[in-house]
Amino acid sequence: xxxxxxxxxxxxxxxxxxxxxxxxxxxxxxxxxxxxxxxxxxxxxxxxxxxxxxxxxxxxxxxxxxxxxxxxxxxxxxxxxxxxxxxxxxxxxxxxxxxxxxxxxxxxxxxxxxxxxxxxxxxxxxxxxxxxxxxxxxxxxxxxxxxxxxxxxxxxxxxxxxxxxxxxxxxxxxxxxxxxxxxxxxxxxxxxxxxxxxxxxxxxxxxxxxxxxxxxxxxxxxxxxxxxxxxxxxxxxxxxxxxxxxxxxxxxxxxxxxxxxxxxxxxxxxxxxxxxxxxxxxxxxxxxxxxxxxxxxxxxxxxxxxxxxxxxxxxxxxxxxxxxxxxxxxxxxxxxxxxxxxxxxxxxxxxxxxxxxxxxxxxxxxxxxxxxxxxxxxxxxx
Amino acid sequence: xxxxxxxxxxxxxxxxxxxxxxxxxxxxxxxxxxxxxxxxxxxxxxxxxxxxxxxxxxxxxxxxxxxxxxxxxxxxxxxxxxxxxxxxxxxxxxxxxxxxxxxxxxxxxxxxxxxxxxxxxxxxxxxxxxxxxxxxxxxxxxxxxxxxxxxxxxxxxxxxxxxxxxxxxxxxxxxxxxxxxxxxxxxxxxxxxxxxxxxxxxxxxxxxxxxxxxxxxxxxxxxxxxxxxxxxxxxxxxxxxxxxxxxxxxxxxxxxxxxxxxxxxxxxxxxxxxxxxxxxxxxxxxxxx
Numbered sequence: 001x002x003x004x005x006x007x008x009x010x011x012x013x014x015x016x017x018x019x020x021x022x023x024x025x026x027x028x029x030x031x032x033x034x035x036x037x038x039x040x041x042x043x044x045x046x047x048x049x050x051x052x053x054x055x056x057x058x059x060x061x062x063x064x065x066x067x068x069x070x071x072x073x074x075x076x077x078x079x080x081x082x083x084x085x086x087x088x089x090x091x092x093x094x095x096x097x098x099x100x101x102x103x104x105x106x107x108x109x110x111x112x113x114x115x116x117x118x119x120x121x122x123x124x125x126x127x128x129x130x131x132x133x134x135x136x137x138x139x140x141x142x143x144x145x146x147x148x149x150x151x152x153x154x155x156x157x158x159x160x161x162x163x164x165x166x167x168x169x170x171x172x173x174x175x176x177x178x179x180x181x182x183x184x185x186x187x188x189x190x191x192x193x194x195x196x197x198x199x200x201x202x203x204x205x206x207x208x209x210x211x212x213x214x215x216x217x218x219x220x221x222x223x224x225x226x227x228x229x230x231x232x233x234x235x236x237x238x239x240x241x242x243x244x245x246x247x248x249x250x251x252x253x254x255x256x257x258x259x260x261x262x263x264x265x266x267x268x269x270x271x272x273x274x275x276x277x278x279x280x281x282x283x284x285x286x287x288x289x290x291x292x293x294x295x296x297x298x299x300x301x302x303x304x305x306x307x308x309x310x311x312x313x314x315x316x317x318x319x320x321x322x323x324x325x326x327x328x329x330x331x332x333x334x335x336x337x338x339x340x341x342x343x344x345x346x347x348x349x350x351x352x353x354x355x356x357x358x359x360x361x362x363x364x365x366x367x368x369x370x371x372x373x374x375x376x377x378x379x380x381x382x
Numbered sequence: 383x384x385x386x387x388x389x390x391x392x393x394x395x396x397x398x399x400x401x402x403x404x405x406x407x408x409x410x411x412x413x414x415x416x417x418x419x420x421x422x423x424x425x426x427x428x429x430x431x432x433x434x435x436x437x438x439x440x441x442x443x444x445x446x447x448x449x450x451x452x453x454x455x456x457x458x459x460x461x462x463x464x465x466x467x468x469x470x471x472x473x474x475x476x477x478x479x480x481x482x483x484x485x486x487x488x489x490x491x492x493x494x495x496x497x498x499x500x501x502x503x504x505x506x507x508x509x510x511x512x513x514x515x516x517x518x519x520x521x522x523x524x525x526x527x528x529x530x531x532x533x534x535x536x537x538x539x540x541x542x543x544x545x546x547x548x549x550x551x552x553x554x555x556x557x558x559x560x561x562x563x564x565x566x567x568x569x570x571x572x573x574x575x576x577x578x579x580x581x582x583x584x585x586x587x588x589x590x591x592x593x594x595x596x597x598x599x600x601x602x603x604x605x606x607x608x609x610x611x612x613x614x615x616x617x618x619x620x621x622x623x624x625x626x627x628x629x630x631x632x633x634x635x636x637x638x639x640x641x642x643x644x645x646x647x648x649x650x651x652x653x654x655x656x657x658x659x660x661x662x663x664x665x666x667x668x669x670x671x
Binding site: 039051052053072073077079080082084086087088089090091099100103104147151157179 | 525563566570572583587590
């Protein structure tokens with residue numbers, strides 16, 4: 001059992017700069033929580049405050065019903081995997097795995113049993129007598145994870161544990177981490193800037209920016225219903241396309257004119273979404289966001305039944321990327337490069353024009369000044 | 383022609399070595415060879431070899447109680463100096479490895495002995511240890527003639543030397559500590575290690591490569607200490623501080639027994655060489671990463 005609660009956690013440095021501000025989160029037993037955000041957003045700092053490696057400037061940290069702000073790291077019952085592995089260079093792999101157990105004065109036979117058990121799980125039995133400097137990156141990673149799980153902590157804290165591995169190994173370790181989470185049934189708090197890791201591993205994602213929590217939700221929720229422009233743009237690859245548009249009323253529905261009111265590219269939003277948009281932003285300029293996979297060619301738009309309601313963006317393809325199962329085309333709109341993800345059969349070449357239709361049900365509309373999502377923003381969630 | 387170029391190519395590397403070889407030859411190789419040569423002779427007061435004496439000088443030394451006393455004094459002196467200076471250097475380096483206000487003052491203070499000449503330090507110590515006006519007796523409320531008592535003189539000189547040598551050790555250890563990755567301490571904190579456990583499990587092993595180097599240098603330095611002994615005790619009282627280097631100096635420049643002094647030099651060389659060789663042997667087994 002482990003319940004970790006963060007209440008109004010702040011980290012302020014001497015120069016008055018807030019690294020983390022007003023961080024609130026409930027982490028339940030066996031959850032896989034991911035802190036994700038760009039460099040310097042405060043995600044590692046938050047993790048280190050939970051671990052006890054950084055002082056908490058303000059707020060409360062509760063672990064299993066105990067206020068832990070002033071507990072030493074060793075008394076918090078957590079274990080941590082560091083970005084650079086932090087293996088003890090003077091100890092063999094066996095020594096590294098056994099260190100935390102030795103400190104707890106476990107008997108030698110018990111230590112041996114536990115260490116060998118963990119080594120077997122992680123397939124590092126043959127490395128036990130080696131020193132860290134004789135290990136490859138992937139092997140070091142396994143030893144670091146092994147050292148963390150060996151003493152069955154209340155929760156694992158992982159600080160970008162896969163960022164030093166190459167792409168293939170990273171994908172492999174990602175799968176193993178998911179497996180370890182399932183097998184150990186322990187809470188994991190995981191920091192990453194890699195949104196693929198966030199989306200694939202997490203049961204709950206915390207998106208951060210400039211020390212502030214932007215959104216806390218399940219991966220699919222974050223992807224489909226981002227609360228603001230930042231989350232929308234950060235999660236997803238290629239990232240969401242953003243374009244400016246004007247809101248007007250047309251036959252009782254909301255119409256979005258791309259670029260200017262005089263534009264002939266427009267999108268009609270009917271139903272509740274349309275009403276909501278008119279209520280909030282009629283006559284205003286807004287930012288619309290469309291994921292690359294929510295833009296279609298004409299035939300698919302007809303099939304989807306939204307060819308009449310959708311923007312027809314006729315654009316010249318500037319770059320073409322074939323990814324095997326799909327093809328990503330890039331075009332310029334409003335001085336920005338926009339992406340569209342199409343079926344691999346699409347043969348449009350660079351320099352050719354293509355007619356594109358946006359699925360109106362899948363668009364996001366953001367307020368120009370607050371950058372909040374008009375449909376899913378904090379106001380709606382409250 | 384071709385041969386000439388080849389010959390030139392073969393010799394040119396040595397030409398570049400000539401300047402340093404000349405310096406080594408004048409100040410090291412020649413005196414060393416001359417010392418060995420002299421150790422086999424009886425000399426006149428000018429230090430000129432006069433009568434071939436074979437291993438006579440060595441045999442005389444080995445049967446002389448004064449020489450064995452020198453060896454014993456040197457050993458005690460070296461142990462105190464090496465242990466003292468390394469402990470002092472290590473403790474001060476560990477203390478200064480954390481950031482806190484005034485760290486620069488403390489760092490400078492701990493490294494300062496490096497910049498003090500042994501002779502001036504000796505003179506300051508002489509004042510401090512003065513039986514009548516010295517601060518040590520005043521503070522301790524004692525009445526000990528530190529430098530003239532055979533029971534205390536060696537310890538006084540050794541402690542002074544340990545302090546003098548601690549400055550450079552502070553520097554070595556600080557550099558060594560800087561090379562230890564901070565994240566392993568963080569991991570150890572989370573793993574549950576106390577400060578003392580971290581020191582013995584991580585800091586000391588992390589310092590082991592530099593520790594070895596420092597140990598070798600300190601041993602050599604301790605064996606070669608001279609200035610402070612010359613000023614403070616001149617080998618006395620009652621030969622209680624007559625370390626081998628001072629004994630060499632005394633035999634050569636007081637008693638004009640250059641042969642005997644040379645023989646002692648050779649013995650000192652052999653001792654230091656053996657210790658260093660043994661240490662290197664141990665290092666290969668001891669430092670594992």
